Amino acid sequence: MKLYYAPNACSLGIHVLLEEIGKPFELLKVDLAAGAQYKEPYASLNPKSKVPALLRDDNSLVTEWPAIAWYLAKTNPEARLLPETIEGEVRTLELLDYMVATVHMRGFTRMFRPAAFTPTSADEPAVKQTGRDIVTAGYKLLNQALGAKAYLLGDYSIADAALFFLENWGPRANLELPEGLAGHLERMRARPAVQRALKAEGLA
Ligand SMILES: N[C@@H](CCC(=O)N[C@@H](CS)C(=O)NCC(=O)O)C(=O)O
Known part of the structure; x- marks a missing residue:
């Protein structure tokens, strides 16, 4: 699993969740100040040109903070990141x-x-x-x-x-x-x- 992030962007919250889960992941920085989100290779990977983006092991990408967080919580129930009701x-x-x-x-x-x-x-x-x-x-x-x-x-x-x-x-x-x-x-x-x-x- 790879997390595309920028320091102190909203992706920090997803980064925290990956750390809470504790499984190995790779952190890939997108230089927002330099406009890397609008340039290749990131623009093709994520045409929304935003972080966070989660690249899963099957090479499929999940974007949008709530969707990424929900996916991580549901696929890692032992981390107890969601209420049960x-x-x-x-x-x-x-x-x-x-x-x-x-x-x-x-x-x-x-x-x-x-x-x-x-x-x-x-x-x-x-x-x-x-x-x-x-x-x-x-x-x-x-x-x-x-x-x-x-x-x-x-x-x-x-x-x-x-x-x-x-x-x-x-x-x-x-x-x-x-x-x-x-x-x-x-x-x-x-x-x-x-x-x-x-x-x-x-x-x-
Ligand atoms: N709706 C997106 C918003 C993500 C977002 O706005 N990310 C900002 C960083 S906090 C970004 O990548 N900005 C780059 C840009 O707009 O050029 C989500 O929930 O993930």
């Missing part, structure tokens, strides 16, 4: 979709790449502010979803790996985490799998 699964999907489709794609992406949202450079500060508002609302809502629990669904799950990359972007976006999320981030950073992933990406 339908209700738990539904709540996991609900959280994943909100974190990836809203907080990441509509919020952080506006802050990090405002030019992708407007052809007019004068509009970029307003685009960034909209992104900031979406992320701030997202942090608040996720903080409420976490409540007094150690992890989003009680037990550790793939949802915590998604929350982790969002929390880890807080300082990069100059955003303070609500108290509950700050505690969750500390718990995540204390996990050996997270420490190994941060070290491998040069972020430790």
Whole structure:
């Protein structure tokens, strides 16, 4: 199995899950700053030009954070990365979709790449502010979803790996985490799998 990633991108969450599972995998860096995602050979491998992408041993590719995480959790049940009930699964999907489709794609992406949202450079500060508002609302809502629990669904799950990359972007976006999320981030950073992933990406 090979994970295409970029340091401190959303792929960090998938990297953490692979480390939690503990089976051998190869880490292949895509230099997003140099535009490698739009050039060969990556553009042919993954025409979406995004990371993460998981290349399985049969040479088939899985893209999209929630699909990759779900695949890894389902094919490695011994790692206990998903709740066992339908209700738990539904709540996991609900959280994943909100974190990836809203907080990441509509919020952080506006802050990090405002030019992708407007052809007019004068509009970029307003685009960034909209992104900031979406992320701030997202942090608040996720903080409420976490409540007094150690992890989003009680037990550790793939949802915590998604929350982790969002929390880890807080300082990069100059955003303070609500108290509950700050505690969750500390718990995540204390996990050996997270420490190994941060070290491998040069972020430790
Ligand atoms: N919907 C995708 C989004 C992935 C995504 O936006 N990845 C970013 C890094 S965090 C990326 O590869 N950006 C490169 C680009 O857009 O040029 C997913 O859930 O995996």
